[in-house]
Amino acid sequence: ELKVEQNPLFLSMQEGKNYTIYCNYSTTSDRLYWYRQDPGKSLESLFVLLSNGAVKQEGRLMASLDTKARLSTLHITAAVHDLSATYFCAVDSPPSNTGKLIFGQGTTLQVKP
Amino acid sequence: EPEVTQTPSHQVTQMGQEVILRCVPISNHLYFYWYRQILGQKVEFLVSFYNNEISEKSEIFDDQFSVERPDGSNFTLKIRSTKLEDSAMYFCASSAPGQWFFTDTQYFGPGTRLTVL
Numbered sequence: 309e310l311k312v313e314q315n316p317l318f319l320s321m322q323e324g325k326n327y328t329i330y331c332n333y334s335t336t337s338d339r340l341y342w343y344r345q346d347p348g349k350s351l352e353s354l355f356v357l358l359s360n361g362a363v364k365q366e367g368r369l370m371a372s373l374d375t376k377a378r379l380s381t382l383h384i385t386a387a388v389h390d391l392s393a394t395y396f397c398a399v400d401s402p403p404s405n406t407g408k409l410i411f412g413q414g415t416t417l418q419v420k421p
Numbered sequence: 422e423p424e425v426t427q428t429p430s431h432q433v434t435q436m437g438q439e440v441i442l443r444c445v446p447i448s449n450h451l452y453f454y455w456y457r458q459i460l461g462q463k464v465e466f467l468v469s470f471y472n473n474e475i476s477e478k479s480e481i482f483d484d485q486f487s488v489e490r491p492d493g494s495n496f497t498l499k500i501r502s503t504k505l506e507d508s509a510m511y512f513c514a515s516s517a518p519g520q521w522f523f524t525d526t527q528y529f530g531p532g533t534r535l536t537v538l
Contacts, residue, residue, distance in 0.1 A: 341526065350512060351464065351529040396464060406477035407452055407516060409527065411464040 310335045310401050314412035322420055324386050329415045331380040331397035339400035340380045341409065342371050344393045351396065354382075387419045423447045425530035427513050433536045434503055442498045442533045444513030453496045454514040454527060455488065457481070464512070470496065503537045510534050 311334040321327050331340070339358055343351040355364045357373035357380060364371050368391065370383045380397055394416045398409040426445045434440050446453050455467040469476040470488055478486075487499045496515075500507055511534075514527040 343529075350531045353526045353528065356526050398464070401466075406471075407454060407469045407527065408466045408477050408479070409454075409456075409464075410466065413463045 310337070310399060310410045312397060312399050312410050312412040314395075314397060314415050316415060317413055318416050318418075320418045320420065321384075321387050323388055326386065327384050329382040329384075329395055329397075329417075331382070331412055333378050333380075333399045333410075335402065336375070336378070337399045337402050338375055340373050341398045341400075342380070342382055343396045343398065345396065345414070346393050354395075384417070387417075389419050389421060392417055392419045425513055425515055425528050427511075427530040427533050429533060430531065431534045431536070433538065436505060436537055437502050440500050440503055440535065442500075442511050442513075442535070444496045444498070444515075444530055445494050446496055446513065446515030447517075447528060448494070450515035450517050450528075452476075452516045452518075452525075452527075453488075453490070454516075455498045456512045456514065456529075457509040458512065458532075459509045467498070467511075500535075503535075505537050508535055508537045 313332050315330050342354040345351050355371040360375040362373045368385045373380045394414045396411050396414045398411045401408040401410050428443045453470045456464050458464045466479050467482045468478045485501045489497050510532045512532045513530040516525045516527045
């Protein structure tokens with residue numbers, strides 16, 4: 309069964325610093341998603357990565373996918389307080405292609421001034 | 422911008438009672454999902470639904486759970502006899518047809534917090 313693991317699970321960082329969140333998954337999948345969740349809120353789609361080597365950037369966040377290593381990274385550049393949230397990666401569960409997403413545990417990011 | 426809506430935002434029920442959680446997916450979307458998130462834990466897949474049929478369901482989605490699209494706009498999740506462990510946030514999601522069916526982004530609703538006493 310597909311397993312998705314994120315690390316770290318909690319990240320406290322200073323504004324202006326860079327950091328990377330890692331998402332590993334256990335079986336082959338070509339589709340990976342990153343979501344953001346603010347406390348008590350729903351999940352907001354950040355990125356969809358659909359192929360090996362895919363890289364997407366939005367503001368201070370950049371996501372990449374290495375399907376051979378079964379690894380995605382979410383890189384935060386020059387963090388600001390507004391980025392404080394929990395970030396989930398999710399992988400489309402093969403082989404059924406029914407939209408079943410398996411989520412990682414989430415990484416709670418706290419950006420301190 | 423179109424969004425997924427869910428009602429109620431919070432439902433409190435007694436153990437053994439039936440609850441129906443309602444969702445209105447984005448209007449041109451064809452694929453619908455339910456997920457749940459127990460407080461502080463990860464998001465878990467319950468069921469996916471397409472063309473008026475369940476496409477896949479998880480082990481959590483046992484005989485106590487059912488889904489329905491009763492009309493052209495609503496998508497419901499029914500729990501027949503709630504248990505304490507059903508207490509969670511339930512999210513509805515929908516996606517548009519993608520190049521390979523379900524690969525398009527799933528858009529999540531705001532959730533219904535279900536509390537079973």
